[in-house]
Each structure stands twice: as C-alpha cells, then as structure tokens.
Amino acid sequence: MIDGLDPEYLDACPAPNLAAMAQRGFRVNGNGMTPSVTNVNNVSLVTGSYPETHGITSNYLLDRQLGEEFYMESAEFLRAETMFQRATACGLRSLLVTAKDKLRRLLSDGATVSISSEDPPGWVVSGVGEPPPIYSLEVNRWVLDAGRYAMSQEPFDLVYLTTTDYAMHTYAPNDPESARHVTLLDEGLGAVLEQAPGARMLVTADHGMSDKTRMLHLPAELGRYGISARAIPVIKDRYVVHHSNLGGSIYVHLDESSDLNAALDTLRNLDGVEDAVSGEEAAARFHLMQERVGDIFVLADPSTVFGDPSEVAMPAGLRSHGSAHETTVPIFGCGPGLDTSTAARFRQNLDVGRYVFEDVLPPRPDGLLS
Template identity: 45%
Template sequence: MKRRKILILCIDAGSHDYLAASDLPTLQKLAKAGFYRHANAVIPSVTNVNNVSIATGTFPETHGITTNYHVDRATNKGEFIEDNRFLLAPTLFEIAKASKFADKTALFVTKKKLLRMLETGTDIAVAAENPPSEYIQMAGEVEPIYSIEINWWLLRAVRETLRRDDPEFVYCSTTDWVQHKYAPDADPSQRHLAILDQIIGEIVDADPGREIYITADHGMLAKTTALDPGHLLTEQGIPASAIPIIKDRYIAHHGNLGGAAYVFLKNRADTPKAIETLLSTPGIEEAYAAEDAACTFRLHRERIGDIFVLADKTTVFGELETAVEPTSVRSHGSRHESYVPIIGYNSPWSATDFEYNLDIGRLFLESLR
C-alpha cells in the first residue's frame, strides 16, 4: 500500500487578494489538479490563534490559545504566549506519531515563538529566526526576521529536508512582514510569492505523490484609525483597560495595532453599559460579553477578557496615549481579515469538506481514527 505523506503550508497573511494579484503557476497547477476553497480563519484572525488551530485541528475552546498576549485575571499581569505552557490540546505531530501514521514528523516556522508552542511530537523542528547550523548549510545563511528573504530560506529548508529525510508529516508556517509592509499589487509582495511558488514547485516535482495543503492564518488590510477601547471607556466613566490581541514582540510588523481586542473592566457589572458605549463608537463593529464571545467564536472562556471587540475594515485597536489616533499601518485581527484560501492537492477530500483553515488538521485527525 502506498505510504501517505502530508505537507501543510500556512502562508502567513496569504489571503485571496495576495494570491490573485501574483503570477503563481505552481499554486494554479495544484488548485487545478486538486481544489481551491474560499474558507474562514478563526477569529481573532491572528498568528497564534490560527496556527495552533490548524496544528491541533481544533478551535480555541479546546486548545486554549485565544491571543498573542495573555492577561492573568487573578494578578492582572500579562505575558506573551511564546511556548506550550498554555496549550491544552495535543499537536498533530503527537497524534501522527502515537497513531503510527508517521515515523518522522517535521515543523518549520519563521518565528521562534511558534516553534516553542508547537514542537511537541516533532522529530525535526526548525525556526528560520534561529536555525541549527546544519540547516544553514542546507538552505544558506540566516536572513533577518524583518525581510522578504527569510520565508524563501524557510521553504528551501523544507525542500532540502523533504529530499534528505522524507518525513511523513510536515507543517510549515511563514511570517507576514512583507504583507504588513506592502499591498498585494506591490512589487515586493509579488516577488515574495513568486519565489515561494517556485520553491513549492520544486517540492512537488521531487515528490509528486505527497498530499499538500496550502492555506493562510489571516489576511491583511490597510488601516487609518487607531482606537484604545479601555481609554475610551474610562473617559466615559467606565474604568477599563484593553489589550490588542495581536500584541507580541514583533512590533516592526504592526506596532501592536490590530483589529481585535479584549477589554478588562474594573467592575464586570458595567458590561452592558460598556458594550453599548463601544458599539456606539465609530470604528467598532462588534462587541461581545465574554460568554457570548466564547460561544460565537468558540473561544476558551477562561482565556479571554470581559468583552471581545472587533474593528471595522479601516480601524485597529492599541494601547494609546489618547482614545483615538490617526494611523497608517497594514494589519489584521478583525472579521475582515478572516477569509483565507485552502488549496488541496492529492487530497482524499473535496473542497466542500473545508469550512475553516483548521479543517485541514481536523480531517487529518479524523482519518486516523
């Protein structure tokens, strides 16, 4: 019986508009031979939440990762989520090994934080931000984290590892510095994707029978207004603070400005009044009490704020000096950046089997039962 082998590639911010604006013959070939599906990302549409959802095949209500930055309500202290201490579900790597699907698994990511979050169950785990020396020999000199070239390095490392080690299960996730800086029709965006497409073509040519799934964790849009929901509520006599869910250490990407935030109230009895105030504010499109947010978006109830807010298409949330400020940034996090593609090649499933990007992981897990 033919051995089943899988490669899942998450192109960070690789949404429909970016793919459509570029000449990508390999992706077009894979979609024609398999399928191309317009699907959904998990909301909030940020890196941690969606990569973990794909790599566990579950929603945040199960795996526990609801943000890039966690606030402990007991102490009111916050910390970046950069390892697996907060992860509540097994990874696809763990289950692939335990079920005997894979003798060898591999994880390739650009950011170190994703490596530490997802590496359990891997035989090979590489972050382009700080790779082992043997992979520098394989894929070339290390590139800066804030560069186009680092994603090319990552895909070269995947290509060479597939040739050398032939792992049965591989997950790869790039970074989105390019999309944060450039629109889909900009030359750097198109060069970035063209080289990725070329390397993917080389991977397919070397192993044409491998199952390949290509998706994104979120999209990316230009923003012109920044709001601080906590500041806004406090000015209206409702003491509160707010954390943008996008908040991480990679501030050159987005300045910690994103389209979703958790609001923490000094007095939770203020929730109805706070939601009414937020929804009357231009730029805020949706606001949910914690229980409603957990139910609507399948979030872990103990890992979110008192209120979950989503911005409109041109607005982001941040921790600001004033309640409202003009801005000029490309970012994500809201419902507007939650629409992503799924390309499937050599897949046993059809396009209609996929509603969310995480269904790639979910269907794989179901196939092992």
Template identity: 30%
Template sequence: MHNRLRTLLAAFSVLVLSACAGTQRPVAAIAVEARTPVTILISVDGLRPDYLDRGVSPNINALAASGVKASMRPSFPSLTFSNHHSLVTGLRPDRHGIVDNTMVDARRPDVRFTLGDPRQSLDPFWWDEAEPIWVTAEKAGIRTGTMFWPGSEVAIHGTRPQDWLRYDKAVSGTQRINTVLDWMRRPAAIRPRFVTLYFDTVDTAGHELGPDAPETTAAFAEVDRHVGELVAGLKALGQPANIVLVSDHGMGATADERVIRIDRMIAPDVGTIVTEGPLSGVNALPGKDGAVAATLLAPHDHMQCWRKGTLPARFAYGKNPRVPEFLCLAASGWAIQARDREHILKGMHGYDPAEPDMAAVFIAAGPAITSGAALPVFDNVDVYPLLARLVGIAPIAGSDGRAETLSPILKPAD
C-alpha cells in the same frame, strides 16, 4: 553513509568484472525504494484568495489545478497564532486556549503572553489545552518535522516534533525549502512523514504596505517560486507528497485616519486594555465593571463592543477564561489603538471572519487527492480531520472539525 557508499562501489565492481569476463548470467536489478507519501502542510501567512488571480503564482496555481482549491473561513479571532493552532488541532480558539496573539491568564496574573516574549510564548502552560497533530502522530510512532509553525517549538504535553526549528524570520525561503528536502533525503527510518512549512513574508508586506501594494504581490511571487522549488525537489527525489497549502487569514486595508483610541475611553485606573488592533479586549479593575460597561457598551462609530458572554454565537468565542471580559471589534478597515504610534499599519487582520478580506486559502494536491472537486467555503477547523486521515492517525475525539467537509476530495482507497 560510508557503509552505503562502500556497498554501492562493491556492487559496481562486480558488474564491471562480470561484463569484462563476458558472463551471460543475468544481473539482478538494483532495488529502487518505494517511498511512502509524505504529508506537507504549508502555511502562507496572510494569503488572501484573490492574490491567486494576480498572475504571479504559476506554481501554486498548478497545484490547485491538479487538485482542489477553495476559500476558507478563519476562526474568530482572525489572528495568526489562534488560527494556526486551529488548523492543527481542529479546535476553535475558545477551546484550544490560544485565544489571541496577546493573552493574560488569572492563574498567572503578573505575566502576559505575547509573540515577542519567548519566556511566555514558549511556555507549555499556554499551549497545553489542546494537542496538535504532530504530537498525536509522534505518540503513534509517526515521525514529524516542522520547518516553523506557531507552537511547534513548545513541548506540548511533553512532546515536540522529532525535527523542529526555532522560528527565525531571517531564515530565507530557500533555506526553509532546502531543510525540508534534506529531511526527505534521509533513510526511511528517520524521514518525517508529516511536515509543516511556514512562510511569513506575504503577511509582513501586507501589514507594512497594504494588501494591494506591489511589494505584497512581489512577496507572494517569491513564495510561489519557493513552492515550485519544493515540488521540483520532491519530484527529483521520487518522493510522493500530499501537499495541503493554507493561509491563516486574509488581510484588510487600513489607513492612518481610520483609528479608534480606546485608551482615551478607558483610563488606567478603570480597566486594563489587554489587546489592540481590529479586536480589543478590556478587563475592568475591581469595582469598575459598571464604568467600563457604561463606556464600551454604548453605541460607537466604526466599533461594536460586548461583554464576552454576549458575543454573537457564530464567533464561538468567549467561554475561555483567557478571553477578556469586554471585547470591541472594529469595522473593516478600522483599527482600535491603545497608544500613540508613529506608523499605522497599512493592512490588518483580526476582523469578523465573515468579512471577504479575511478569507483564507485552501489548496490540496497529491496522490491521495482527487482533482477538480468543487468545495463551498468552509471553516478552517475542518482541515484537521483531513490531515489526520492523510497522516494515518485517528483525530482527537471532540474536535470541532467535521471530517465530512473534506472527505469528498480524497480518492477511494485501493
């Protein structure tokens, strides 16, 4: 930086001396860097498409107006870690291995993967069944940076983004935006060409207070202001960007009285309750398979259960060994609970992805994106081949994502 400053001062001195001497020789123009477009993937966790109609998101709506907007179907289960990993791998959870926010694996019978246990959530063991796009890009010599994204803190296949931060909910939206803009101020050689940016506040408010609460709308308005700061900052830097803004799932309203107590159906000496919420998974203890089946596979009000091998085919779920042996899915608005809780969340996700409240958002805008293309509802794994195309890498073979879904939104190559 000091050498660059000295060079600029020297050039300025030459210009001043030439002007003072009255020379008529033409002065060469100072070269302006022609910046390569960066691809920025933004997740607004828990953002439902109808939130865009609440009149508090002028910046995000402007992005949509300049590019394309669509509703997107999350992968099953409609949970945070599972769907964030599907977006960046192009694989459904059954194939990429992050089958739930809470998991067990027979190879490690004494531990459990949970969001709150960094010893497990940061262990590559859980993540190495798939390769996220930043790993593929880094292998291809393309620098990446992640301003938070589930899994980006982990050395997946031995590789992390060259710029990454450990998730900290206390890092404000302004700090997150400023970090990305600081990356864009770097010299081209060390400037990321693919960036992720993650906002959690809309999801947090939706859980605690419900999707229709004014606080949830206010949280979305705040995220919209941050997106406006990002767009303005990129413009000031002369940095072109292809922005892809998504959510991982929507949010459904719940209530204290809409609770199913699965722990009162499955005793600890009969089965292990692995997960709870809209989706509950149960593993039978040795010799207790019949007892668990008799209890769970019977008809229930507001809940349906299956053996994992008999789930509806449209869920594309149940073959991964980490999926519990029995799965119970609550009806929309209901929660399956495995313990006493003082406070029932007012909003949840994890329901059938076909439920309207589970719909996710897709918006794309930038120099490579056409404007006004109409898109039907599509599966979120289809975002991955679009990102690969924008970043300039070949997608991993065997992806569940279909390139033809979003290829119509790309401008023809010059």
C-alpha cells in the same frame, strides 16, 4: 501555512504553481478563526480544533487570577493534542519548519525535528545557507527551502511549513514587492511538491490583511463615561515591526466597579467599533475558551485598530489584521484523494488539521482521546 496570504494577493500576483495545484486538485476560499491572528489560527490548524478546545485565544494573555500578562507562545498554554504529538504516539516522524521562533516554541512539542529561521541548526544552514532577516521578503523562501532540504536528508511522514507575514504587513497586493514575494513563495512551494510528487499537499493561510487608517484607545473612550477598564491587544507579540501591536480586535477587562452593560453600550456607539460582545457571548459565537478572554471582546471595522497612543503612534500606511474582515483565506489541496470531490470538506483553515487527523494519522495506539 502562508502567514497573511489574503486571497487578494493571489488575485493580483501570478502564482503558476498554486494555479497548477488547484487545477490538479482544488482551491476554495474558506474562513480562518476569529480573532484573526497568527497563534490562534496556527494552533487551530495543528490541532484540528477550535480555541474553545485548544485554549489559544490570542497572541497575548492577561491571566486575571494571577494578575500577570503573558505571550502565548509556549506549549504549556495548549490544551489539545497536536498533529505532531499524534504522529509521535503512532510511531511516525514529523517535521516543523517556521519563520518565527515563537511558533516553533508554541507548536513543536512532539515534532521529530523542528527548525526556525531565527535559530536554525547548523546542519540546515550548511545545506540551505544563512537565513535572511525575519523582516525580509526572502525569509519565507528560506523556510520552504529548509523544509525541502530537511526532507531530502531524513524521511518524514508529516511536514508542516509556516511562514511570516512581514511582507503582507508592509506591501499591498498591487505593490511590485508583493509580486516578487508571491513568486518566491510559489516557486518554493513548486520545488517542495516536485521533490515529493506523490505526497498530499495542502496550502492555506492563518488570516488576511487590510489597510488601517484609524486608532482607537478604548480605555480612554470608556473613561469619558466613568468606566474604568484595561485593554489587552489580541495581536500583541514580539514582532512589532510587523504591526506595532495594533490590530482589529481587543479584549477589554473591566474593574469590578464597572457595569458591563454600560460598557457594551458605550463601545457599540463608538465610530470604528463594529461589534462589542460580552466574554460569554464571544466564547459561544467564536468558539473561544471563556476563561482566556476578557469581560468584553471588541471587533473593529475594516479600517480601525486598537491601541494606546502613549505606547505607540499610528504608523502611516499601516496594514494589519485581527478583525472579522481578515478571516477569508485560500485553501488549496492536491495529491491522492484531494480533488474537487473533497473540496467541500474544507470550509475553514482548521479543516486542514481535521483532515490530517481523520485521513492521514491513525488513532492513538494507547486508545487515549485527543
């Protein structure tokens, strides 16, 4: 799972190993989940299910019953079985390697071995070297090399490698740094496939990336019309250098005295807002768990992000995601049974997870449902 791998990067940057994968197997462009953020899409992938089932609707959550805010980055928030848990139940061995430690904490329950670049075990450092900083181009190559090294030390039936999108937040597809980064990724993926030539390999992304030029503070805009509200950024996490917690979607929570329809009308008429829907409609349209979204889900146009100017200034040259305009992702597959005849099965990135559950992993021996 290549974080932030918008298809535009593959259009602009040579990737011969991925091209060879597509020639031997297939490549399609599919859709990621909305909101187009890391946690929502990674969990959809490893559970093969929508957020309405697995419960991860954001990187960050306001629990209205408790009145508290949480980073959604631990397994306690998951409500669906992961491929690692299924593998363990079936007596199979699995490996998870991540760049961000938040994803290791979120996804790793059930994994036989889990590794992150931010807190790597000594045996991996001895074999691969010290990981580069999380805010670097090279860290993603380290993730791929760490996965390949772990695979050389122990047998695994299932391997999930997931990177970070700092490079895509920082550099546009035509920047020379992007060509270097894609080369690092492509060579690393080629080395993994060369080490396991008989394996089935699937490569996809969680979301795309867009240039952003405008910031809107929705509580202030609503306040002009006497509507009191609180906005919770969907993209918010601890990696603020990436995106300054500015993304193209946001959950709005209204005070009890505020009128939902008036708020929706106000938001829909704001320049920069592409759509605003009630929490109920958002849950139905985007397969979200309604109890974990706001009263209103707001989506921006391609160039707009949502944020609070008292907390963050709009950075020059910001690239970010979260809106419906960053949902197009590439999907590659190669290996036994993965060819052009099976490409039609992969319309969304979560179809990679569905394939693992349906074609790779056996049913649970205890007969329990996922």
